[in-house]
Amino acid sequence: MPETETMSVPDVMKFLAEQNRQNQEALLAAIKELKKPSEFEQRKIDKENEVLRNKQMSRLTEAKAEVERKEMRMRNCPHAAAHPMGYTMHLWGGQAHTPANQPAYFVPTCGRCQTQLPKVYCTPEQLTQGINLYTYKNIGIEDLLKAAEHSGNVKEVKEFREIYNRKAA
Numbered sequence: 001m002p003e004t005e006t007m008s009v010p011d012v013m014k015f016l017a018e019q020n021r022q023n024q025e026a027l028l029a030a031i032k033e034l035k036k037p038s039e040f041e042q043r044k045i046d047k048e049n050e051v052l053r054n055k056q057m058s059r060l061t062e063a064k065a066e067v068e069r070k071e072m073r074m075r076n077c078p079h080a081a082a083h084p085m086g087y088t089m090h091l092w093g094g095q096a097h098t099p100a101n102q103p104a105y106f107v108p109t110c111g112r113c114q115t116q117l118p119k120v121y122c123t124p125e126q127l128t129q130g131i132n133l134y135t136y137k138n139i140g141i142e143d144l145l146k147a148a149e150h151s152g153n154v155k156e157v158k159e160f161r162e163i164y165n166r167k168a169a
């Protein structure tokens, strides 16, 4: 006996609603399956992620190596050079900075390794006539670090000493 003959109108409506619900479920499942990356796509994504990770790692390694090279240059530099006249000249220099509402200072910088020491306050004489560190014949890194400490940069000097005196790994 064909089913339709035994189905009332409400039964037909119910049957159609059920069919509709099943169709929708099947459609949703199909969409979900479509959104999932295929194995091939997943491999591509994994590969791209790996390339990205490797790039980040090599950038980090490169940055660390650059810092180490810089520190090595700084530790191995005498911060001085032989003068043709036979004596040794330190290579520290600096220029006066005059920020608003702050004491004028200079940053001692080695002309050879480019190492920068913590800030040192300018004397009134240095402010009017220039820093001219070369006129202080016998100063060395220790004198400049002490001057920086006297300028209130005790923490910066301590941090600098830690790096400067650290043995390269």
Ligand SMILES: [Zn+2]
Binding pocket: 074, 077, 078, 079, 080, 110, 111, 112, 113, 114, 115
């Ligand atoms: Zn130097």
